[in-house]
Amino acid sequence: MDEFSFIRSIKPDHYRQSSLIKGIDDDAAVFRPSGHDVVTAVDTMVEGVHFTRQTMEPEQIGYRVLAANISDLAAMGSTPAFYMVSITIPSDWTHEELERVYEGMKRLGDSYQMDLIGGDTVSGSELSLSVTVIGMVQKGKARYRSTAEAGDVLFVTGTLGDSRAGLEWLLNPKGQASEDHTYLVQRHQTPVPRVIFASHLSHLERLALNDVSDGIANEAKEIAEASDVDLFIDLKALPFSEPIRNVFPEHYVNWGLSGGEDFELLGCVPEKDWSQVIEAAEHAGVPVSKIGHVKTKEGPVPVVMVNKSGEWERLTSSGYTHLKEKGD
Amino acid sequence: MDEFSFIRSIKPDHYRQSSLIKGIDDDAAVFRPSGHDVVTAVDTMVEGVHFTRQTMEPEQIGYRVLAANISDLAAMGSTPAFYMVSITIPSDWTHEELERVYEGMKRLGDSYQMDLIGGDTVSGSELSLSVTVIGMVQKGKARYRSTAEAGDVLFVTGTLGDSRAGLEWLLNPKGQASEDHTYLVQRHQTPVPRVIFASHLSHLERLALNDVSDGIANEAKEIAEASDVDLFIDLKALPFSEPIRNVFPEHYVNWGLSGGEDFELLGCVPEKDWSQVIEAAEHAGVPVSKIGHVKTKEGPVPVVMVNKSGEWERLTSSGYTHLKEKGD
Structure with a gap:
């Protein structure tokens, strides 16, 4: 698989969060929280450990790893804003299946107006998704x-x-x-x-x-x-x-x-x-x-x-x- | 390996960044950027792809994956502040070796007063480190x-x-x-x-x-x-x-x-x-x-x-x- 064409295929064509200054097009993403506190967490799902092809469709794999992360943001009382996805791709996953994984994430992320603002794509022996989420909460209003x-x-x-x-x-x-x-x-x-x-x-x-x-x-x-x-x-x-x-x-x-x-x-x-x-x-x-x-x-x-x-x-x-x- | 005892062993005993409100002890980390723009990136290194035991000592693996991320922050003109580490652990890595991986990260992170504020620990067939970094930059001063x-x-x-x-x-x-x-x-x-x-x-x-x-x-x-x-x-x-x-x-x-x-x-x-x-x-x-x-x-x-x-x-x-x- 051509890594660059894959990345192009998952790159958002627009962003929704007004706090975002720079999305995927640079060395890192930049945003301006404007008086909010920032909440962040990371969660990883590995094929064979957290899911198999028997228990999940590709869309569901993407959906679920993002859902687990968003749940952490909810538990802090914060509003989801951004996510970044680091994916490890084994050779037995097709381009089309991988796009479906991202579709599943996008489906859930869209429902909260979240923007995909970064990530990494590497090869490896088992499919692994490591998702970082970033949320905003009113100053001093995070829930502990x-x-x-x-x-x-x-x-x-x-x-x-x-x-x-x-x-x-x-x-x-x-x-x-x-x-x-x-x-x-x-x-x-x-x-x-x-x-x-x-x-x-x-x-x-x-x-x-x-x-x-x-x-x-x-x-x-x-x-x-x-x-x-x-x-x-x-x-x-x-x-x-x-x-x-x-x-x-x-x-x-x-x-x-x-x-x-x-x-x-x-x-x-x-x-x-x-x-x-x-x-x-x-x-x-x-x-x-x-x-x-x-x-x-x-x-x-x-x-x-x-x-x-x-x-x-x-x-x-x-x-x-x-x-x-x-x-x- | 006992996951909880490992997590305890890598948990920082104190934090340095004054903008940090909540570190590792909750569902997510919370910080207050206080008028700064926030810069973030993620980078993954997989055993056998980005390194082998032949090319790197455990400390160097940790050091290098964080260095790659910090380099992205530098390229945005931002100051490193936080990092989160999602690690996939295969059975052939010992507790002691894994601690050395984190030691390598800590050594570099400490030199920038960075705090480890979150992460995830999962099992898998190959060692993989997915690191998220967060930096701060004066409003409007990110470098594109x-x-x-x-x-x-x-x-x-x-x-x-x-x-x-x-x-x-x-x-x-x-x-x-x-x-x-x-x-x-x-x-x-x-x-x-x-x-x-x-x-x-x-x-x-x-x-x-x-x-x-x-x-x-x-x-x-x-x-x-x-x-x-x-x-x-x-x-x-x-x-x-x-x-x-x-x-x-x-x-x-x-x-x-x-x-x-x-x-x-x-x-x-x-x-x-x-x-x-x-x-x-x-x-x-x-x-x-x-x-x-x-x-x-x-x-x-x-x-x-x-x-x-x-x-x-x-x-x-x-x-x-x-x-x-x-x-x-």
Whole structure:
């Protein structure tokens, strides 16, 4: 493949962000944040590790790696603006397939008016996409996981475990796919980052946010540790979709706690602001559920507790399975 | 290897940039550019493609991928501030070797007070490093390759072809390495980006810059095309080191034009400012050479011309070799 013709084929023909000064045409991109704070993150997906041709179409690979990154921006309360893509290309991927990967990214990026402003194209033995995203947030308004306080409501958007369930079906399909399966697969392949929901909360004084990229057990632990508080999760309040309940009745609670990449947002707000979170969710068209609360740290280290059959037990970052080993 | 313990081992224990608000401890990093424009680029190096264990020590791999990125920032006239590293780790690299890769980056980053503010760690079949750099530049002071004008002086820093020559020696060593070889190898493994030189030119009204990551033939073509001018290069004025002349007398001109990654800066300034470029180079302790001039475009497309044995001939981006094919 001719690298230059490929780069030409993916180069945007125009840019949308007014803060952009120079896009792809120089040694580096330049933008002017004009009084905003800048938020940035990077995420990599490797063929055979994060996806295979069995689990994803080329468009979905592109879509999903960008979605994972945008989800990080949403969890900081910031607005996506730019992305850069470093791609490692093995010889068994065609020019056309690679264009479809970029199409998938473009489809999602366009929905936020994001501009592709840079990248790198190298050859290698496995397809790998390393995406850098840049977002803007009003000065001092970035949302940190370290700001939860005792008395806060713990909430989560959407439903949990669906992505893990979709992956399970893709890897081990048994029989004909129903509408339920299709739903779960779609949640795995094309998750929607909760940017709009988070943006509707920009007026809140205090809000701790984490995106759910590794099960809520782990994300809750991160909030607890960063904020030095204890988190209490009400197992019965966890939101699960009808499809996951139908298809994987024995697994869904476990997957919701510790499985997969749902890219929902886990957050803590003062009790008095909970109604505004509900309002924001309605405006964004996203479900939101109160799933627990925050308490002052009791022991020597911050913990996440979950009530299983009436009793509160400690939840580890690897989730529910460990609950079975008492005293873990 | 335990991913979390590795990440802990590379996490900085403090940050230096005053514009940084949040480093590695959240979903994304946050900084406040305070009236500066932000410059960003990404660059990837893959084992077996850009380096091997034969050509680089782990520290040098880290050093070099960051140097390539910082060179892009220098070519924009910006000051390095932050970097993020996405690393793909194959099973045959030890924890200790990987730490050395990060040590190499840190060594260079520290010299510019840069902070490591994010990244990703994934597994894969070949070592790959994708580095994103972020720099700051005074508002409106970024340097573009599109600003060259007829009458400008064309200059380049340092000497050309050394990196390519060092690589040649590493791949095909013949006999004992002399001081000349050591010099060339060092130029390949640990190139010095020209940040300080570029920063000393910040007062200039107009300056076109490109970093030499692919031989000056290609970089000159990029300036010519972006600025819509013709560039004339005086072959006899090209700067070459004594070591490259000694060790590769038959190759050095060709390598200087089209070989390797010297990470020098190629630039165009108005004739009246040339003396200030010399001064900046003296202050930065970097050699600088006037190697040609800029003219109004004569033909239908911008071209780069080179005077070979008295006559001006067109130079293609793949360099000097093509000069031999008349009429290329």
